Amino acid sequence: MVCWSVGVMERGKMGPKRQLWVLYIAIVLGILPCSSHAGAKVTGKLSVYVVNYPLKYFAERVGGEHVRVVFPGPADEDPADWVPDIKVIADYQKADLILLNGAGYARWVNRVSLPRSKMVNTSAKFKDQYIRTKGAVTHSHGSGGEHAHEDAAFTTWMDFNLAAKQARAIAVAYGRKRSTLKNTFEKKIIELEKDLFALDRNIKVLVSNNQSQPLIASHPVYDYFARRYGLNIKNVHWEPDQVLTDQLWMELQKILKTHAAKWMIWEGDPIQESIAKLKSVGINSLVFNPCANVPQKGDFLSVMQKNVKNLAVAFE
Amino acid sequence: MLDSLYIAWKYISFNKLKTTTLVACIALISFLPMALQLLLDESERQLMSRAAVTPLVIGAKGSSLDLVMNTLYFGDEVPELISMASVERVENMDLAMPIPLYVRFGTRGNPIVGTTPDYFEFRGLIVAAGRQMALLGDCVLGAKVAEILDLKPGDSLVSSPENLFDLAGIYPLKMKVAGVLAKSHTTDDLAVFVDIKTAWVIQGLGHGHQDVTRLKDPTLIYKSSESNVAATAKLYHYTEITKDNIDTFHFHGNLGQYPITAVIAVPYDEKSGTILRGRYLSKQETRQIVKPREVIDGLLQDIFRIKNVLDAVISVVALATALAIILVFALSLRLRQREIQTIFKLGCSRLTIVRLLLSEIFITVLISGVFCGAMIFTVNQYANEIVRMLFIR
Numbered sequence: 001m002v003c004w005s006v007g008v009m010e011r012g013k014m015g016p017k018r019q020l021w022v023l024y025i026a027i028v029l030g031i032l033p034c035s036s037h038a039g040a041k042v043t044g045k046l047s048v049y050v051v052n053y054p055l056k057y058f059a060e061r062v063g064g065e066h067v068r069v070v071f072p073g074p075a076d077e078d079p080a081d082w083v084p085d086i087k088v089i090a091d092y093q094k095a096d097l098i099l100l101n102g103a104g105y106a107r108w109v110n111r112v113s114l115p116r117s118k119m120v121n122t123s124a125k126f127k128d129q130y131i132r133t134k135g136a137v138t139h140s141h142g143s144g145g146e147h148a149h150e151d152a153a154f155t156t157w158m159d160f161n162l163a164a165k166q167a168r169a170i171a172v173a174y175g176r177k178r179s180t181l182k183n184t185f186e187k188k189i190i191e192l193e194k195d196l197f198a199l200d201r202n203i204k205v206l207v208s209n210n211q212s213q214p215l216i217a218s219h220p221v222y223d224y225f226a227r228r229y230g231l232n233i234k235n236v237h238w239e240p241d242q243v244l245t246d247q248l249w250m251e252l253q254k255i256l257k258t259h260a261a262k263w264m265i266w267e268g269d270p271i272q273e274s275i276a277k278l279k280s281v282g283i284n285s286l287v288f289n290p291c292a293n294v295p296q297k298g299d300f301l302s303v304m305q306k307n308v309k310n311l312a313v314a315f316e
Numbered sequence: 317m318l319d320s321l322y323i324a325w326k327y328i329s330f331n332k333l334k335t336t337t338l339v340a341c342i343a344l345i346s347f348l349p350m351a352l353q354l355l356l357d358e359s360e361r362q363l364m365s366r367a368a369v370t371p372l373v374i375g376a377k378g379s380s381l382d383l384v385m386n387t388l389y390f391g392d393e394v395p396e397l398i399s400m401a402s403v404e405r406v407e408n409m410d411l412a413m414p415i416p417l418y419v420r421f422g423t424r425g426n427p428i429v430g431t432t433p434d435y436f437e438f439r440g441l442i443v444a445a446g447r448q449m450a451l452l453g454d455c456v457l458g459a460k461v462a463e464i465l466d467l468k469p470g471d472s473l474v475s476s477p478e479n480l481f482d483l484a485g486i487y488p489l490k491m492k493v494a495g496v497l498a499k500s501h502t503t504d505d506l507a508v509f510v511d512i513k514t515a516w517v518i519q520g521l522g523h524g525h526q527d528v529t530r531l532k533d534p535t536l537i538y539k540s541s542e543s544n545v546a547a548t549a550k551l552y553h554y555t556e557i558t559k560d561n562i563d564t565f566h567f568h569g570n571l572g573q574y575p576i577t578a579v580i581a582v583p584y585d586e587k588s589g590t591i592l593r594g595r596y597l598s599k600q601e602t603r604q605i606v607k608p609r610e611v612i613d614g615l616l617q618d619i620f621r622i623k624n625v626l627d628a629v630i631s632v633v634a635l636a637t638a639l640a641i642i643l644v645f646a647l648s649l650r651l652r653q654r655e656i657q658t659i660f661k662l663g664c665s666r667l668t669i670v671r672l673l674l675s676e677i678f679i680t681v682l683i684s685g686v687f688c689g690a691m692i693f694t695v696n697q698y699a700n701e702i703v704r705m706l707f708i709r
Contacts, residue, residue, distance in 0.1 A: 093433055110513065110567065111451065111452045111563075112451055112511075113451070115432055115433040116414075
């Protein structure tokens with residue numbers, strides 16, 4: 001505006017060509033700030049909030065420099081059990097996209113107000129493949145009839161084929177928000193799918209030697225993993241950093257009577273005491289980290305590749 | 317001129333009854349059409365402004381007017397309920413952004429609107445005090461509700477029972493006021509907003525209670541087996557959602573089957589809107605999709621038809637009143653023949669006499685105008701409420 005007035009004021013002293021130049025510069029200077037502002041709105045980074053680390057990894061791989069992915073959960077807590085405070089919920093509400101794992105993961109989502117238009121349930125396309133937890137006790141009160149607080153197993157990304165589908169859902173959501181970048185997201189998702197399918201293939205080949213061998217899982221987080229790769233896994237409820245109680249040990253003994261496992265799969269590095277105690281009954285320990293939270297070293301892919309290496313020992 | 321007005325005023329103030337009758341007749345007959353027009357303009361503004369910015373509404377087949385009035389103006393008439401599956405259906409079609417609405421319950425005379433935060437963005441509603449609803453049990457008040465009920469963020473508000481005689485029915489829910497919206501000068505000012513899930517808790521579909529599998533009090537357990545625990549009616553259901561008990565709140569079954577009253581569909585573009593409307597045309601379809609603008613247009617046309625009839629009636633009454641007033645003046649002139657002759661004999665010209673009579677008429681009309689103006693001013697002040705009372709609620 002200022003430049004425009006300057007151009008007009010000095011018109012009397014300039015030739016027509018120079019006047020045109022002044023006018024051109026004035027218009028360019030006037031328009032530039034407006035256009036850069038408008039551009040920021042259209043091409044600015046998408047603010048993406050997620051509920052666990054695998055989704056953060058997929059979202060970052062697919063979105064690249066076009067997204068800012070945030071997982072605000074603390075590093076030392078399982079994202080499945082974490083409950084955000086009101087300030088963090090407000091941040092989720094302000095995001096452009098909220099990526100959910102689905103299958104009942106992060107129960108807090110059902111107890112807060114989030115904009116439905118921004119929520120993307122990455123596992124919605126394979127809802128029919130959810131694994132329902134068995135043995136839920138039903139209860140009844142009032143006129144509602146019997147009902148159970150039944151849950152689905154939620155570590156869907158442990159089946160790398162399903163993980164690829166979740167990543168694809170993210171790419172589709174990005175494409176909707178930034179239609180001009182659809183091709184870029186498509187290229188990135190193909191690269192990510194390639195990595196996930198490679199993991200999938202490797203595990204399939206690896207376990208084919210002895211697929212039916214009995215295994216024990218320290219926590220019931222391997223349901224999708226077991227189903228995809230046809231593994232014979234039974235679960236206990238042990239924590240890697242927990243000293244084993246007699247009751248937990250008895251539960252294991254009971255399982256071992258019908259399920260002669262030689263390997264126990266742990267979520268994280270178990271304490272030496274647990275390793276030794278298991279060894280005493282002929283059970284070895286291996287770590288297959290579900291990587292639900294941000295790893296201390298590496299990323300989702302490197303952690304999973306290490307997991308595959310760890311698993312290989314049990315199937316040699 | 318002032319002398320004529322003075323004498324006319326003296327005459328008018330002496331004949332109080334006659335003047336009052338004339339003033340009342342003129343004031344009322346002028347007030348009626350003007351007030352009617354004012355109210356109609358206001359109703360058109362109110363109804364149309366909101367309908368014009370609400371592209372499409374999906375609801376159960378039935379009265380489209382009830383559906384639109386409930387969805388746009390939170391009217392008392394609750395349309396037949398539909399399920400959340402209707403929202404998922406729109407989502408899956410990928411043609412529009414669906415915003416669910418569940419307008420069924422109330423609190424202290426104000427409607428409780430169950431929705432998602434998308435609604436606030438869609439209507440451009442801004443939280444003026446406090447914060448946006450975040451947790452189950454939070455509510456955000458419309459500006460006028462907060463003003464009338466004298467509530468501020470941090471206070472609480474209890475939902476009203478749907479039926480006073482349903483003693484065994486659901487418990488009212490104590491909601492926490494999270495925020496107050498800035499004035500929008502629309503129906504939103506008169507509503508209490510909650511998350512759709514909170515609306516289901518109000519209905520009793522979602523609830524919080526002790527874990528029945530860990531009950532220690534035997535009087536709370538009616539029957540217990542390995543696979544089922546049946547609790548007695550003594551099992552306490554929480555009536556307020558707090559930080560301590562929020563984790564016990566849960567919903568049973570498929571949320572897709574949970575009830576709502578309508579879905580506002582905001583198409584991504586005109587073509588998507590047209591395709592979306594086409595998807596609801598089948599005869600077997602149990603849902604209807606309506607353009608609120610068209611429904612309100614129909615309503616306004618009905619109102620205007622009634623207005624035309626009223627206009628005709630008022631015109632006839634006005635004509636009769638005018639004739640009556642002329643008759644009153646004519647008779648009055650006859651009765652005042654001697655008085656006029658006396659004025660004439662005192663030396664006043666015929667023009668002065670005419671001026672005197674015109675001054676009387678002028679003052680009478682002026683007083684009527686003032687009364688009429690005052691009444692119109694009052695109606696104008698309360699036009700919003702009157703229109704809501706007459707046409708919306």
